[in-house]
Amino acid sequence: MSADRLAAVASLLADQSRAAILTALLGGTAHTGNELARHVGIAPSTASEHLGRLLDGGLVAVESQGRHRYWRLASPDVAELIESLVAHAPDRVDGPSLPRPSDLALGRSCYDHLAGRVAVDVYGALVERGHLLARPGAVEVTDSGRVFLGDLGLPQAAFEATTRPPVRACLDWTGRRHHLAGAVGAALLDTLLDRGWARRGPRPRQIRFTRTGRAELTTRLGIGW
Numbered sequence: 001m002s003a004d005r006l007a008a009v010a011s012l013l014a015d016q017s018r019a020a021i022l023t024a025l026l027g028g029t030a031h032t033g034n035e036l037a038r039h040v041g042i043a044p045s046t047a048s049e050h051l052g053r054l055l056d057g058g059l060v061a062v063e064s065q066g067r068h069r070y071w072r073l074a075s076p077d078v079a080e081l082i083e084s085l086v087a088h089a090p091d092r093v094d095g096p097s098l099p100r101p102s103d104l105a106l107g108r109s110c111y112d113h114l115a116g117r118v119a120v121d122v123y124g125a126l127v128e129r130g131h132l133l134a135r136p137g138a139v140e141v142t143d144s145g146r147v148f149l150g151d152l153g154l155p156q157a158a159f160e161a162t163t164r165p166p167v168r169a170c171l172d173w174t175g176r177r178h179h180l181a182g183a184v185g186a187a188l189l190d191t192l193l194d195r196g197w198a199r200r201g202p203r204p205r206q207i208r209f210t211r212t213g214r215a216e217l218t219t220r221l222g223i224g225w
Contacts, residue, residue, distance in 0.1 A: 012059060013085070017042050017050055018050045018053065018054060020039070021039075021040055021054065022054070022060075022073070022078075024036055024040065024204065025060065025071065026073070026109070026110060026205060027109050027204050027205040028072075028073075028079070028112045030063065032069065032070060032071070033047050033071065058074055059073070059074055060074055076111050076112060076181065076186075078111075079112075080110070080111070080171075083110050083115060083171065086173040087171045087172060087176045104203070104205060105117055105174050106207075107198065107206070107207035107209060108205040109189065109200075109207060110181070112185075112189065113170070113179070113181050113186045113188065114180070114189040114192065115170070115172050115174070116207065117175065118209065118217070119172065120174055120175055120177045120178065122180065123169070123178050123180045124177070126180070130145075131149070132145055132167070132180075134178075140166075140167060141159060148220075149188070152220075153191045153194070154191055157183075158183045158184045158186070158187035159184060161183035161184075164183055166182050167181070167184045167185065168180075168181040168182040169181070170185070192209075195213075196210060197209065197210055197213025197217070
């Protein structure tokens with residue numbers, strides 16, 4: 001049964017248009033079918049067919065508002081699955097190298113949390129300073145981590161999340177190392193944006209760091225630029 005389910009998910013991801021739709025939804029925002037069709041460069045009817053298959057496969061969810069239907073990834077777990085698969089992809093597939101967009105490599109959103117080189121460096125610094133305890137297959141926030149992240153402005157509720165893990169290690173395609181996901185990872189991105197340390201860029205999913213944010217992350221975690 002597990003092999004059948006794995007094969008079913010793999011068949012959904014094997015189509016380039018469906019893969020492009022899922023990648024477009026990695027930013028965490030919902031889009032109409034027509035918006036996704038324009039983004040992918042396919043006919044709306046074709047996008048609708050692909051979205052129906054992704055919905056049946058449990059990879060996307062849909063919500064109706066008036067005459068419009070808005071599509072999003074089914075859960076943060078789906079976003080982490082896609083990001084991890086990209087990280088595991090070979091650098092060459094049938095000849096040409098896979099593109100690695102440089103404007104997303106430094107900072108981007110992975111559904112609702114921060115990804116990219118800065119996110120990888122933040123995760124590493126938190127582990128090195130003892131704020132995160134990382135073991136094979138598991139990661140948790142230590143007491144010092146609660147204090148440190150609380151001082152940054154993360155709400156206490158993030159550490160006590162019940163509907164999703166408080167912290168998870170998500171494999172990043174930037175360097176194929178981990179960044180911080182889970183409720184704490186989502187709260188960290190929200191805090192960076194709320195404090196003006198980061199801003200959303202013009203490109204979908206792009207996260208840019210302000211001068212203040214760069215200085216603060218350097219001072220607090222030794223992040224290099």
